[in-house]
Amino acid sequence: MAETPTCSFSDKCFVCGKKSEEIKQKNPDTNLPVCDDCIDTEEEKKKVKEAIESLGDGFICGCI
Numbered sequence: 001m002a003e004t005p006t007c008s009f010s011d012k013c014f015v016c017g018k019k020s021e022e023i024k025q026k027n028p029d030t031n032l033p034v035c036d037d038c039i040d041t042e043e044e045k046k047k048v049k050e051a052i053e054s055l056g057d058g059f060i061c062g063c064i
Helices: 044-054
Strands: none
Touching: none
């Protein structure tokens, strides 16, 4: 039988990966959880940019 994951997206900071059930803030651009240590940092901004840029990976524009 498959193991139940001990951590989900909702309790892990998307910037540093720190696990905590106390993470209540979400980045408004990605809607991903972010801890108090990472909020409004340059590292958070970098991760947001990476996340947004990766949204189009694998898609081909058909507008041409």
